[in-house]
Amino acid sequence: xxxxxxxxxxxxxxxxxxxxxxxxxxxxxxxxIEPRVLSWVTIVGGFTLLLGVVSITRVNWQAVHRKxxxxxxxxxxxxxxxxxAVPAMLPSSWSPLFGDAEGSIYDxxxxxIDAPMMGTMFAMLAFYIASAAYRAFxxxxxxxxxxxxxxxxVMLWRVPMGxxxxxxxxxxxxxxxxxYLMNGxxxxxxxxxxxxxxxxxxxxxxxxxxxxxxxYMGKG
Amino acid sequence: MHRLPLxxxxxxxxxxxxxxxxxxxxxxxxxxxxxxxxxxxxxMILLVVFSVVILLYIKWAKEGKPLFLRxxxxxxxxxxxxxxxxxxxxxxxxxxGIQELDEIETxxxxxxxxxxxxxxxxxxxxxxxxxxxxxxLAAGQEVVEQAYTEMGKHDAYSxxxxxxxxxxxxxxxxxxxxxxxxxxxxANIFMxxxxxxxxxxxxxxxxxxxxxxxxxARPEQLPFFIAACDYTxxxxxxxxxxxxxxxxxxxxxxxxxxxxxxxxxxxxIVVGVIxxxxxxxxxxxxxxxxxx
Numbered sequence: 001x002x003x004x005x006x007x008x009x010x011x012x013x014x015x016x017x018x019x020x021x022x023x024x025x026x027x028x029x030x031x032x033i034e035p036r037v038l039s040w041v042t043i044v045g046g047f048t049l050l051l052g053v054v055s056i057t058r059v060n061w062q063a064v065h066r067k068x069x070x071x072x073x074x075x076x077x078x079x080x081x082x083x084x085a086v087p088a089m090l091p092s093s094w095s096p097l098f099g100d101a102e103g104s105i106y107d108x109x110x111x112x113i114d115a116p117m118m119g120t121m122f123a124m125l126a127f128y129i130a131s132a133a134y135r136a137f138x139x140x141x142x143x144x145x146x147x148x149x150x151x152x153x154v155m156l157w158r159v160p161m162g163x164x165x166x167x168x169x170x171x172x173x174x175x176x177x178x179x180y181l182m183n184g185x186x187x188x189x190x191x192x193x194x195x196x197x198x199x200x201x202x203x204x205x206x207x208x209x210x211x212x213x214x215x216y217m218g219k220g
Numbered sequence: 221m222h223r224l225p226l227x228x229x230x231x232x233x234x235x236x237x238x239x240x241x242x243x244x245x246x247x248x249x250x251x252x253x254x255x256x257x258x259x260x261x262x263x264m265i266l267l268v269v270f271s272v273v274i275l276l277y278i279k280w281a282k283e284g285k286p287l288f289l290r291x292x293x294x295x296x297x298x299x300x301x302x303x304x305x306x307x308x309x310x311x312x313x314x315x316x317g318i319q320e321l322d323e324i325e326t327x328x329x330x331x332x333x334x335x336x337x338x339x340x341x342x343x344x345x346x347x348x349x350x351x352x353x354x355x356x357l358a359a360g361q362e363v364v365e366q367a368y369t370e371m372g373k374h375d376a377y378s379x380x381x382x383x384x385x386x387x388x389x390x391x392x393x394x395x396x397x398x399x400x401x402x403x404x405x406x407a408n409i410f411m412x413x414x415x416x417x418x419x420x421x422x423x424x425x426x427x428x429x430x431x432x433x434x435x436x437a438r439p440e441q442l443p444f445f446i447a448a449c450d451y452t453x454x455x456x457x458x459x460x461x462x463x464x465x466x467x468x469x470x471x472x473x474x475x476x477x478x479x480x481x482x483x484x485x486x487x488x489i490v491v492g493v494i495x496x497x498x499x500x501x502x503x504x505x506x507x508x509x510x511x512x
Contacts, residue, residue: 018267021257021260021263022256022257022260022261022263022264023255023256023257024254024255024256024257027253027254027255028255031255031257038322041320041321041322041355044355045320045353045354045355048354048355048357048358049354050354051354051357051358051384052353052354052357052384052387053384055354055357055380055383055384056383056384056385058379058380059380059383062380069402070402114388114391117390117391117394118388118389118390118391121390121391121393121394121417121420122390122416124420125416125419125420128419128420128423129419131423132419132422132423132444132447132448133447135447135448136443136446136447190439193437193439193442193454193455194439194455195482195485196454196455196456196482197437197439197455197456197458197459199270199456199478199481199482199485200437200455200456200457200458200459200460200478201324201325201437201459202267202270203274203459203474203475203477203478204324204327204328204459204462204474205324206270206271206274206275206474207463207471207474208327210275210278212278212470212471212474213331213462213463213471215330215331215334215335215363215462215466216327216330216331216334216359216363217362217363218334218359218361218362218363218364218365218366
Protein backbone atom coordinates (compact mmCIF):
# COMPACT_ATOMS: atom_id res chain seq x y z
CA UNK A 1 0.00 0.00 0.00
CA UNK A 2 2.89 2.38 0.80
CA UNK A 3 4.08 2.08 -2.80
CA UNK A 4 0.70 1.92 -4.53
CA UNK A 5 -1.12 4.78 -2.79
CA UNK A 6 1.34 7.55 -3.87
CA UNK A 7 1.20 6.27 -7.48
CA UNK A 8 -2.62 6.38 -7.44
CA UNK A 9 -2.57 9.90 -5.97
CA UNK A 10 0.01 11.02 -8.56
CA UNK A 11 -2.05 9.51 -11.39
CA UNK A 12 -5.33 11.07 -10.28
CA UNK A 13 -3.74 14.50 -9.62
CA UNK A 14 -2.01 14.51 -13.00
CA UNK A 15 -5.01 13.15 -14.92
CA UNK A 16 -7.52 15.58 -13.42
CA UNK A 17 -5.17 18.54 -13.98
CA UNK A 18 -4.58 17.60 -17.62
CA UNK A 19 -8.27 16.96 -18.31
CA UNK A 20 -9.27 20.26 -16.66
CA UNK A 21 -7.39 22.10 -19.43
CA UNK A 22 -10.18 21.13 -21.83
CA UNK A 23 -13.12 22.09 -19.59
CA UNK A 24 -14.76 25.48 -19.18
CA UNK A 25 -13.99 26.84 -15.67
CA UNK A 26 -17.21 28.92 -15.71
CA UNK A 27 -19.41 25.90 -16.41
CA UNK A 28 -17.86 23.07 -14.42
CA UNK A 29 -15.81 22.54 -11.28
CA UNK A 30 -13.39 20.38 -13.29
CA UNK A 31 -12.38 23.37 -15.44
CA UNK A 32 -11.17 25.39 -12.46
CA ILE A 33 -9.47 22.57 -10.62
CA GLU A 34 -5.91 23.23 -11.85
CA PRO A 35 -5.27 26.53 -9.96
CA ARG A 36 -6.99 25.02 -6.91
CA VAL A 37 -4.70 21.98 -6.92
CA LEU A 38 -1.66 24.18 -7.48
CA SER A 39 -2.61 26.35 -4.49
CA TRP A 40 -2.31 23.22 -2.32
CA VAL A 41 1.42 23.26 -3.08
CA THR A 42 1.67 26.69 -1.45
CA ILE A 43 -0.28 25.49 1.60
CA VAL A 44 1.78 22.32 2.00
CA GLY A 45 4.96 24.35 1.34
CA GLY A 46 4.01 26.77 4.14
CA PHE A 47 3.70 23.92 6.64
CA THR A 48 6.99 22.36 5.55
CA LEU A 49 8.83 25.64 6.18
CA LEU A 50 9.39 24.38 9.69
CA LEU A 51 11.45 21.52 8.22
CA GLY A 52 13.73 24.12 6.62
CA VAL A 53 14.16 26.00 9.90
CA VAL A 54 14.98 22.75 11.71
CA SER A 55 17.50 21.80 8.98
CA ILE A 56 19.32 25.16 9.09
CA THR A 57 19.37 25.16 12.89
CA ARG A 58 20.65 21.57 13.17
CA VAL A 59 23.41 21.88 10.53
CA ASN A 60 24.70 25.23 11.81
CA TRP A 61 24.31 24.49 15.52
CA GLN A 62 26.33 21.28 15.15
CA ALA A 63 29.16 23.30 13.55
CA VAL A 64 29.01 25.91 16.31
CA HIS A 65 28.82 23.30 19.06
CA ARG A 66 31.82 21.37 17.70
CA LYS A 67 33.72 24.60 16.97
CA UNK A 68 34.25 23.55 13.35
CA UNK A 69 36.24 25.79 11.00
CA UNK A 70 34.27 28.97 10.29
CA UNK A 71 31.85 28.39 13.20
CA UNK A 72 31.43 32.13 13.94
CA UNK A 73 29.81 32.54 10.50
CA UNK A 74 27.44 29.66 11.25
CA UNK A 75 26.57 31.33 14.55
CA UNK A 76 25.91 34.59 12.72
CA UNK A 77 23.61 32.73 10.29
CA UNK A 78 21.56 31.41 13.20
CA UNK A 79 21.40 34.81 14.89
CA UNK A 80 20.41 36.50 11.61
CA UNK A 81 17.66 33.96 10.93
CA UNK A 82 16.04 34.15 14.36
CA UNK A 83 16.47 37.93 14.79
CA UNK A 84 14.67 38.44 11.50
CA ALA A 85 11.99 35.75 11.87
CA VAL A 86 10.91 35.95 15.52
CA PRO A 87 9.93 39.68 15.67
CA ALA A 88 8.09 39.28 12.34
CA MET A 89 5.95 36.48 13.81
CA LEU A 90 4.99 38.42 16.97
CA PRO A 91 1.74 40.44 16.73
CA SER A 92 2.19 44.11 15.85
CA SER A 93 -0.39 44.99 18.53
CA TRP A 94 2.28 44.27 21.15
CA SER A 95 4.74 46.74 19.67
CA PRO A 96 5.20 48.62 16.39
CA LEU A 97 8.60 46.89 16.16
CA PHE A 98 6.88 43.52 15.69
CA GLY A 99 5.12 42.16 12.59
CA ASP A 100 6.24 43.04 9.07
CA ALA A 101 4.74 46.53 8.65
CA GLU A 102 6.80 49.61 7.84
CA GLY A 103 8.95 50.58 10.80
CA SER A 104 9.13 47.04 12.21
CA ILE A 105 12.42 45.24 12.94
CA TYR A 106 11.74 42.88 10.06
CA ASP A 107 11.08 45.74 7.65
CA UNK A 108 14.23 47.59 8.72
CA UNK A 109 16.41 44.49 8.37
CA UNK A 110 14.86 43.66 5.01
CA UNK A 111 15.21 47.16 3.54
CA UNK A 112 18.66 47.96 4.93
CA ILE A 113 20.47 44.62 4.98
CA ASP A 114 18.65 41.91 3.01
CA ALA A 115 17.69 43.88 -0.12
CA PRO A 116 21.11 45.62 -0.56
CA MET A 117 22.91 42.27 -0.15
CA MET A 118 20.65 40.63 -2.74
CA GLY A 119 21.28 43.58 -5.08
CA THR A 120 25.03 43.24 -4.53
CA MET A 121 24.96 39.54 -5.41
CA PHE A 122 22.95 40.24 -8.54
CA ALA A 123 25.27 43.10 -9.56
CA MET A 124 28.28 40.78 -9.28
CA LEU A 125 26.80 38.83 -12.16
CA ALA A 126 28.28 41.41 -14.56
CA PHE A 127 31.83 40.37 -13.59
CA TYR A 128 30.96 36.69 -13.86
CA ILE A 129 29.50 37.27 -17.34
CA ALA A 130 32.72 39.04 -18.37
CA SER A 131 34.94 36.15 -17.25
CA ALA A 132 32.64 33.49 -18.77
CA ALA A 133 32.39 35.45 -22.03
CA TYR A 134 36.17 35.74 -22.19
CA ARG A 135 36.46 31.95 -22.05
CA ALA A 136 33.51 31.21 -24.33
CA PHE A 137 34.38 33.68 -27.06
CA UNK A 138 37.96 32.65 -27.76
CA UNK A 139 38.61 31.92 -31.44
CA UNK A 140 40.05 28.39 -31.07
CA UNK A 141 38.44 26.80 -34.12
CA UNK A 142 36.11 27.82 -36.99
CA UNK A 143 32.96 27.17 -34.89
CA UNK A 144 34.08 29.25 -31.92
CA UNK A 145 35.26 32.00 -34.30
CA UNK A 146 31.77 32.07 -35.79
CA UNK A 147 30.33 32.28 -32.28
CA UNK A 148 32.72 35.12 -31.45
CA UNK A 149 31.71 37.06 -34.59
CA UNK A 150 28.00 36.57 -33.86
CA UNK A 151 28.48 37.59 -30.22
CA UNK A 152 30.38 40.76 -31.18
CA UNK A 153 27.66 41.74 -33.67
CA VAL A 154 24.83 41.11 -31.18
CA MET A 155 26.62 42.97 -28.37
CA LEU A 156 27.23 45.94 -30.65
CA TRP A 157 23.62 45.88 -31.83
CA ARG A 158 22.30 45.86 -28.23
CA VAL A 159 23.89 49.21 -27.25
CA PRO A 160 23.01 52.56 -28.90
CA MET A 161 26.66 53.50 -29.52
CA GLY A 162 27.34 50.12 -31.09
CA UNK A 163 24.24 50.40 -33.25
CA UNK A 164 25.40 53.81 -34.45
CA UNK A 165 28.79 52.28 -35.26
CA UNK A 166 27.16 49.42 -37.20
CA UNK A 167 25.14 51.92 -39.23
CA UNK A 168 28.45 53.27 -40.59
CA UNK A 169 28.70 50.01 -42.58
CA UNK A 170 25.18 50.32 -43.92
CA UNK A 171 21.77 51.47 -42.72
CA UNK A 172 20.43 47.89 -42.81
CA UNK A 173 23.19 46.21 -40.78
CA UNK A 174 21.37 46.42 -37.36
CA UNK A 175 18.18 45.21 -39.04
CA UNK A 176 20.13 42.33 -40.59
CA UNK A 177 21.38 41.24 -37.15
CA UNK A 178 17.86 41.46 -35.71
CA UNK A 179 16.23 39.59 -38.61
CA TYR A 180 18.74 36.87 -39.32
CA LEU A 181 20.76 36.35 -36.14
CA MET A 182 18.20 36.97 -33.38
CA ASN A 183 14.83 36.23 -34.98
CA GLY A 184 16.29 33.67 -37.39
CA UNK A 185 19.07 31.42 -36.15
CA UNK A 186 18.70 32.21 -32.43
CA UNK A 187 14.88 31.93 -32.32
CA UNK A 188 14.92 28.69 -34.34
CA UNK A 189 17.42 27.04 -32.00
CA UNK A 190 15.55 28.23 -28.90
CA UNK A 191 12.25 26.92 -30.26
CA UNK A 192 13.87 23.58 -31.04
CA UNK A 193 15.07 23.35 -27.43
CA UNK A 194 11.66 24.43 -26.08
CA UNK A 195 9.77 21.86 -28.22
CA UNK A 196 12.16 19.11 -27.13
CA UNK A 197 11.89 20.17 -23.49
CA UNK A 198 8.08 20.27 -23.66
CA UNK A 199 7.98 16.75 -25.10
CA UNK A 200 10.46 15.57 -22.48
CA UNK A 201 8.34 17.12 -19.71
CA UNK A 202 5.17 15.50 -21.10
CA UNK A 203 6.91 12.13 -21.40
CA UNK A 204 8.27 12.37 -17.86
CA UNK A 205 4.81 13.39 -16.56
CA UNK A 206 3.35 10.31 -18.21
CA UNK A 207 6.05 8.11 -16.65
CA UNK A 208 5.26 9.63 -13.23
CA UNK A 209 1.48 9.28 -13.68
CA UNK A 210 1.83 5.63 -14.66
CA UNK A 211 4.17 4.93 -11.76
CA UNK A 212 7.08 3.97 -14.04
CA UNK A 213 9.24 6.83 -12.71
CA UNK A 214 9.17 6.55 -8.91
CA UNK A 215 12.64 7.72 -7.92
CA TYR A 216 11.32 11.09 -6.70
CA MET A 217 9.15 9.31 -4.10
CA GLY A 218 12.12 7.93 -2.21
CA LYS A 219 10.91 5.27 0.17
CA GLY A 220 7.39 5.71 -1.32
CA MET B 221 -28.37 9.26 -17.35
CA HIS B 222 -26.24 8.19 -20.30
CA ARG B 223 -27.52 10.90 -22.60
CA LEU B 224 -25.01 13.56 -21.68
CA PRO B 225 -21.84 11.55 -22.45
CA LEU B 226 -23.48 10.31 -25.67
CA UNK B 227 -24.38 13.87 -26.66
CA UNK B 228 -20.87 15.06 -25.83
CA UNK B 229 -19.36 12.27 -27.89
CA UNK B 230 -21.55 13.11 -30.86
CA UNK B 231 -20.73 16.82 -30.60
CA UNK B 232 -17.04 15.94 -30.26
CA UNK B 233 -17.15 13.75 -33.35
CA UNK B 234 -19.08 16.45 -35.26
CA UNK B 235 -16.57 19.10 -34.25
CA UNK B 236 -13.66 16.85 -35.10
CA UNK B 237 -15.04 16.45 -38.62
CA UNK B 238 -15.54 20.22 -38.84
CA UNK B 239 -12.00 20.74 -37.56
CA UNK B 240 -10.57 18.43 -40.21
CA UNK B 241 -12.62 20.20 -42.87
CA UNK B 242 -11.25 23.50 -41.64
CA UNK B 243 -14.41 25.10 -40.21
CA UNK B 244 -12.83 26.82 -37.22
CA UNK B 245 -15.70 29.26 -36.45
CA UNK B 246 -17.99 26.34 -35.60
CA UNK B 247 -15.59 25.33 -32.85
CA UNK B 248 -15.19 28.85 -31.56
CA UNK B 249 -18.96 29.30 -31.25
CA UNK B 250 -19.32 26.28 -29.02
CA UNK B 251 -16.53 27.45 -26.68
CA UNK B 252 -18.32 30.16 -24.72
CA UNK B 253 -21.38 28.20 -23.57
CA UNK B 254 -20.27 24.56 -23.60
CA UNK B 255 -18.84 22.64 -20.70
CA UNK B 256 -16.09 21.20 -22.90
CA UNK B 257 -13.57 23.56 -24.52
CA UNK B 258 -14.00 22.40 -28.12
CA UNK B 259 -11.32 24.84 -29.25
CA UNK B 260 -8.87 22.74 -27.24
CA UNK B 261 -9.97 19.42 -28.68
CA UNK B 262 -6.85 19.45 -30.89
CA UNK B 263 -4.66 19.54 -27.76
CA MET B 264 -6.57 16.59 -26.33
CA ILE B 265 -6.15 14.61 -29.58
CA LEU B 266 -2.41 15.36 -29.64
CA LEU B 267 -2.15 14.33 -26.00
CA VAL B 268 -3.92 11.03 -26.67
CA VAL B 269 -1.70 10.32 -29.71
CA PHE B 270 1.40 11.18 -27.69
CA SER B 271 0.33 8.97 -24.77
CA VAL B 272 -0.52 6.04 -27.06
CA VAL B 273 2.88 6.22 -28.79
CA ILE B 274 4.76 6.37 -25.46
CA LEU B 275 2.71 3.48 -24.04
CA LEU B 276 3.33 1.41 -27.18
CA TYR B 277 7.07 1.86 -26.90
CA ILE B 278 6.93 1.05 -23.17
CA LYS B 279 5.02 -2.14 -24.04
CA TRP B 280 7.63 -3.07 -26.67
CA ALA B 281 10.41 -2.36 -24.20
CA LYS B 282 8.64 -4.61 -21.65
CA GLU B 283 8.53 -7.39 -24.27
CA GLY B 284 12.29 -7.10 -24.63
CA LYS B 285 12.59 -5.42 -28.05
CA PRO B 286 16.05 -3.87 -28.39
CA LEU B 287 15.94 -0.05 -28.25
CA PHE B 288 18.85 2.06 -29.49
CA LEU B 289 19.56 5.23 -27.54
CA ARG B 290 22.25 7.70 -28.51
CA UNK B 291 24.94 8.32 -25.91
CA UNK B 292 24.54 11.50 -23.85
CA UNK B 293 28.11 12.55 -22.89
CA UNK B 294 26.92 14.62 -19.91
CA UNK B 295 25.30 11.58 -18.33
CA UNK B 296 28.18 9.27 -19.20
CA UNK B 297 30.33 11.75 -17.28
CA UNK B 298 28.31 11.52 -14.06
CA UNK B 299 29.98 8.30 -12.92
CA UNK B 300 33.38 9.63 -14.03
CA UNK B 301 32.80 12.79 -11.97
CA UNK B 302 31.85 10.83 -8.85
CA UNK B 303 34.88 8.56 -9.41
CA UNK B 304 37.11 11.63 -9.60
CA UNK B 305 35.62 12.96 -6.37
CA UNK B 306 36.30 9.59 -4.71
CA UNK B 307 39.93 9.57 -5.84
CA UNK B 308 40.47 13.13 -4.64
CA UNK B 309 38.68 12.48 -1.35
CA UNK B 310 36.39 15.42 -1.94
CA UNK B 311 32.59 15.65 -1.90
CA UNK B 312 30.07 15.79 -4.73
CA UNK B 313 27.77 18.83 -4.75
CA UNK B 314 24.31 18.33 -6.26
CA UNK B 315 21.85 21.20 -6.74
CA UNK B 316 18.30 20.21 -7.80
CA GLY B 317 17.51 23.72 -9.08
CA ILE B 318 16.06 26.66 -7.22
CA GLN B 319 12.34 26.08 -7.71
CA GLU B 320 9.57 24.37 -5.77
CA LEU B 321 8.59 20.72 -6.21
CA ASP B 322 5.57 21.61 -8.38
CA GLU B 323 7.99 22.25 -11.26
CA ILE B 324 8.51 19.16 -13.43
CA GLU B 325 12.18 20.19 -13.85
CA THR B 326 12.64 20.02 -10.08
CA UNK B 327 11.07 16.56 -10.01
CA UNK B 328 13.47 15.57 -12.81
CA UNK B 329 16.35 17.00 -10.73
CA UNK B 330 15.27 15.05 -7.64
CA UNK B 331 14.98 11.86 -9.71
CA UNK B 332 18.52 12.34 -11.04
CA UNK B 333 19.64 12.98 -7.45
CA UNK B 334 18.38 9.49 -6.60
CA UNK B 335 20.57 7.97 -9.36
CA UNK B 336 23.62 10.07 -8.39
CA UNK B 337 23.14 9.18 -4.70
CA UNK B 338 23.32 5.48 -5.63
CA UNK B 339 26.71 6.08 -7.26
CA UNK B 340 28.03 8.14 -4.33
CA UNK B 341 26.75 5.44 -1.96
CA UNK B 342 28.54 2.77 -4.00
CA UNK B 343 31.85 4.67 -3.87
CA UNK B 344 31.19 6.02 -0.35
CA UNK B 345 31.80 9.54 -1.59
CA UNK B 346 30.44 12.42 0.53
CA UNK B 347 27.36 14.04 -1.03
CA UNK B 348 26.10 17.58 -0.37
CA UNK B 349 22.70 18.74 -1.56
CA UNK B 350 21.80 22.33 -0.65
CA UNK B 351 18.14 23.17 -1.42
CA UNK B 352 16.02 26.30 -1.49
CA UNK B 353 12.57 24.93 -0.60
CA UNK B 354 11.53 22.78 2.38
CA UNK B 355 9.41 20.49 0.15
CA UNK B 356 12.46 19.77 -1.99
CA LEU B 357 14.37 19.17 1.25
CA ALA B 358 11.85 16.54 2.36
CA ALA B 359 11.79 14.84 -1.05
CA GLY B 360 15.58 15.02 -1.41
CA GLN B 361 16.17 13.46 2.01
CA GLU B 362 13.77 10.61 1.20
CA VAL B 363 15.37 9.97 -2.20
CA VAL B 364 18.95 10.00 -0.91
CA GLU B 365 18.10 7.79 2.09
CA GLN B 366 16.37 5.30 -0.21
CA ALA B 367 19.38 5.28 -2.58
CA TYR B 368 21.81 4.58 0.28
CA THR B 369 19.51 1.88 1.69
CA GLU B 370 19.19 0.18 -1.70
CA MET B 371 22.97 0.13 -2.07
CA GLY B 372 23.30 -1.38 1.41
CA LYS B 373 25.09 1.72 2.75
CA HIS B 374 22.46 3.11 5.10
CA ASP B 375 25.12 3.68 7.76
CA ALA B 376 26.87 6.12 5.44
CA TYR B 377 23.68 8.17 5.05
CA SER B 378 23.24 11.36 7.03
CA UNK B 379 20.10 13.49 7.06
CA UNK B 380 22.30 16.58 6.70
CA UNK B 381 23.52 15.52 3.25
CA UNK B 382 20.42 17.30 1.98
CA UNK B 383 20.15 20.63 3.72
CA UNK B 384 17.97 23.69 3.49
CA UNK B 385 20.21 26.73 3.15
CA UNK B 386 18.13 29.78 2.25
CA UNK B 387 14.78 30.75 0.79
CA UNK B 388 16.05 33.86 -1.04
CA UNK B 389 17.47 33.31 -4.52
CA UNK B 390 20.73 35.21 -4.06
CA UNK B 391 21.15 34.18 -0.42
CA UNK B 392 20.97 30.61 -1.74
CA UNK B 393 23.55 31.43 -4.45
CA UNK B 394 25.87 33.05 -1.88
CA UNK B 395 25.63 30.03 0.44
CA UNK B 396 26.31 27.54 -2.35
CA UNK B 397 29.22 29.65 -3.61
CA UNK B 398 30.58 29.63 -0.05
CA UNK B 399 30.31 25.83 0.06
CA UNK B 400 32.13 25.57 -3.29
CA UNK B 401 34.98 27.78 -2.11
CA UNK B 402 35.34 26.28 1.39
CA UNK B 403 34.62 22.58 0.79
CA UNK B 404 36.04 22.50 -2.76
CA UNK B 405 33.80 19.70 -4.11
CA UNK B 406 35.43 17.69 -6.90
CA ALA B 407 32.18 17.57 -8.88
CA ASN B 408 29.27 19.99 -9.09
CA ILE B 409 26.02 18.72 -10.63
CA PHE B 410 23.29 21.27 -11.38
CA MET B 411 19.98 19.71 -12.48
CA UNK B 412 16.68 21.58 -12.55
CA UNK B 413 15.36 25.12 -12.84
CA UNK B 414 17.94 27.88 -12.67
CA UNK B 415 17.62 31.62 -13.17
CA UNK B 416 20.02 34.56 -12.80
CA UNK B 417 22.17 32.68 -10.27
CA UNK B 418 23.13 30.00 -12.83
CA UNK B 419 26.33 31.75 -13.89
CA UNK B 420 27.19 32.83 -10.33
CA UNK B 421 27.17 29.16 -9.32
CA UNK B 422 28.80 27.71 -12.44
CA UNK B 423 31.60 30.31 -12.63
CA UNK B 424 32.47 29.86 -8.96
CA UNK B 425 32.57 26.09 -9.45
CA UNK B 426 34.76 26.56 -12.49
CA UNK B 427 37.14 28.81 -10.56
CA UNK B 428 37.26 26.20 -7.76
CA UNK B 429 38.41 23.61 -10.33
CA UNK B 430 35.44 21.27 -10.01
CA UNK B 431 34.24 19.09 -12.86
CA UNK B 432 30.77 20.47 -13.64
CA UNK B 433 27.69 18.88 -15.19
CA UNK B 434 24.57 21.01 -15.67
CA UNK B 435 21.11 20.34 -17.02
CA UNK B 436 18.18 22.67 -17.46
CA ALA B 437 15.24 23.16 -19.78
CA ARG B 438 15.46 26.98 -19.58
CA PRO B 439 16.91 28.13 -22.92
CA GLU B 440 17.92 31.51 -21.46
CA GLN B 441 20.23 29.86 -18.89
CA LEU B 442 21.79 27.30 -21.22
CA PRO B 443 24.48 29.63 -22.67
CA PHE B 444 25.76 30.35 -19.16
CA PHE B 445 26.04 26.68 -18.32
CA ILE B 446 27.63 25.87 -21.68
CA ALA B 447 30.24 28.59 -21.08
CA ALA B 448 31.10 27.57 -17.52
CA CYS B 449 30.44 23.81 -17.27
CA ASP B 450 32.21 20.76 -18.70
CA TYR B 451 28.97 19.09 -19.80
CA THR B 452 25.49 20.52 -20.29
CA UNK B 453 22.22 18.65 -20.71
CA UNK B 454 19.92 20.70 -22.90
CA UNK B 455 16.14 20.70 -22.52
CA UNK B 456 14.81 17.20 -23.10
CA UNK B 457 18.11 15.59 -22.03
CA UNK B 458 17.34 16.71 -18.47
CA UNK B 459 14.07 14.76 -18.49
CA UNK B 460 15.76 11.79 -20.15
CA UNK B 461 18.57 11.71 -17.56
CA UNK B 462 16.82 9.70 -14.88
CA UNK B 463 15.63 7.07 -17.40
CA UNK B 464 19.08 7.01 -19.06
CA UNK B 465 20.93 6.51 -15.79
CA UNK B 466 18.47 3.83 -14.62
CA UNK B 467 19.12 1.59 -17.70
CA UNK B 468 15.60 0.20 -17.11
CA UNK B 469 13.90 -0.85 -20.40
CA UNK B 470 10.52 0.44 -19.17
CA UNK B 471 11.91 3.94 -18.69
CA UNK B 472 13.91 3.88 -21.92
CA UNK B 473 10.76 2.92 -23.89
CA UNK B 474 9.27 6.30 -23.01
CA UNK B 475 12.30 8.06 -24.48
CA UNK B 476 11.97 6.21 -27.80
CA UNK B 477 8.27 7.14 -28.02
CA UNK B 478 9.25 10.74 -27.47
CA UNK B 479 11.64 10.55 -30.44
CA UNK B 480 8.84 9.34 -32.75
CA UNK B 481 6.64 12.27 -31.70
CA UNK B 482 9.55 14.59 -32.47
CA UNK B 483 9.75 13.17 -35.99
CA UNK B 484 5.99 13.78 -36.38
CA UNK B 485 6.41 17.37 -35.19
CA UNK B 486 9.24 17.94 -37.67
CA UNK B 487 6.99 16.61 -40.46
CA UNK B 488 4.15 18.91 -39.33
CA ILE B 489 6.53 21.90 -39.26
CA VAL B 490 7.86 21.17 -42.77
CA VAL B 491 4.33 20.64 -44.16
CA GLY B 492 3.12 23.80 -42.40
CA VAL B 493 6.00 25.88 -43.76
CA ILE B 494 5.31 24.66 -47.31
CA UNK B 495 1.54 25.27 -47.04
CA UNK B 496 1.92 28.72 -45.48
CA UNK B 497 4.53 29.65 -48.12
CA UNK B 498 2.06 28.61 -50.83
CA UNK B 499 -0.63 30.71 -49.11
CA UNK B 500 -2.94 27.76 -48.33
CA UNK B 501 -1.86 27.00 -44.79
CA UNK B 502 -4.58 28.75 -42.73
CA UNK B 503 -6.67 25.62 -42.14
CA UNK B 504 -3.61 23.56 -41.29
CA UNK B 505 -2.40 26.31 -38.93
CA UNK B 506 -5.86 26.39 -37.31
CA UNK B 507 -5.56 22.72 -36.34
CA UNK B 508 -2.79 23.65 -33.94
CA UNK B 509 -4.37 26.83 -32.57
CA UNK B 510 -5.24 26.32 -28.88
CA UNK B 511 -7.63 29.27 -28.58
CA UNK B 512 -7.55 31.50 -25.49
